[in-house]
Amino acid sequence: MQQGQNKNMDAQNTRTGVKSKQRGHKAGLFDFLSGDNNGNEKDLIPYLPDELVGGSVPYIAGTEKEAVWNAASQACGTERVHYTYTIEDGRCWYLATPSSTLSSFPNSWCPLTAALPGNSEFWDTETVYLYEQEGQASALRWDMDTHRMQLFLGPARTILPKIQSMDANFVTINPEMADVVKWTNYSLKSDQLSRAAGRILLFSGLIACALIAIFISILYIRINLLEPELEAAKTKTKAATAQLMQRAQQQFRNDATVHMIRIQELLDTLLTMKGTLVRYEVYQDGRVEWDALVPRAFSSGDNPIIGRITTIGGLEEDDRVRIRGTK
Secondary structure, three states, rough: OHHHHHHHHHHHHHHHOOOOOOOOOOOOHHHHHHHHHHHOOOEEEEOOOOOOEEEEEEEEEEEHHHHHHHHHHHHHOOOOEEEEEEOOOOOEEEEEEEEEHOOOOEEEEEEHHHOOOOOOOOOOEOOOEEEEEOOOEEEEEOOOOOOEEEEEEHHHHHHHHHHHHHOEEEEEEOOOOOOOOOOEHHHEEEEEEHHHHHHHHHHHHHHHHHHHHHHHHHHHHHHHHHHHHHHHHHHHHHHHHHHHHHHHHHHOOOOOOOEEEHHHHHHHHHOOOOOOEEEEOOEEEEEEEEEEEEOOOOOEEOOOOOEEEEEEEEEOOOOOOEEEEOO
C-alpha cells in the first residue's frame, strides 16, 4: 500500500511539476467594483476548519449557487456558511464550513478544496486526497459503489490510520503547489453586489455630471469667444444697412425730382405745340425714352427743350404724328 501511495505521489508531483509557483487568489471584477480589492490578499493562508462538510447536488444551469448554498446550509445547520464548489459530470461538488469556524482566519482557504473535481489537485475518483495541519487531518474520497463523495475530518492520530487501512492510492495535498480556491459567502456576496451596484451608480453619476460640466464649459467658452465677433458683425451690418438706405433714399429722391421736372417741361412744351405726352419710361441703365402725339408741322427737327425726336409710324386717328425722344 505504501508503494501504491508513493507511486501515486510521484504521478501527482509529475502532474503538478509544470507549475513554477503557486497561483494565488486575485481580486475579481466585483471586488474592484465594490471596493474590496484592497482587502483581498493575493496569497490566502492555508487553514483546515474544525467543521467541514461536503457533498454534491444535481447541476441545473443558473441555479447552482442557490442549490449549493441550500445544501451547505442544511448540512451545517446555519445559513451563515462559507462554501466552494465545482461542476463536473452533471453535478455540483462542494465543501462548506460554518462561517463561525473562520472567525480567527478570515483571509484563509482550505487546501482540501483543491481536490474537488475540476480543481488543480484532482486526479480521479479512485484516489484518496489527504491534508494534515497542526494535528488535524482530513481526507476526501469517493465511494466506488454509490459514487458519493465522502469527507473524513478529525485528529490525525485517528483519521490517518483509518484512511491508510483503505485499499486505495493516496495523494497528500501540498498547499504550496495547489491553486488557491477562495471561500464564498452568500450573504457577503449579496452585500458585495449591492455595494458594487451602488458604486457603479455613484461613479456613473459623477462621470455624467463631469461630462455635462465640461460640455457646458465648452459652450460658455465658445459663446464668450463668438460674442465679440457677433457684436462686431452686427455693428457693421447696421452701419452698412443705414448707409445703403441713405444712398437709396437719396438716389431715389434725386432721380424722382429730375424726372418730375423733365416731365413737366415736356408737358409745357407739348402744350404749346398742341401735343400730348403718351409715354415716359426710365430704364434700369438710366436711359430715358418718351412718346408724344404732335401735329405734323412739329414732327421733325430739333427743339431746344424737347431735343432730337424721331417720327414713329404714320398718322394717328386725329391726324397727329407719334414722335419719340430720348432726352
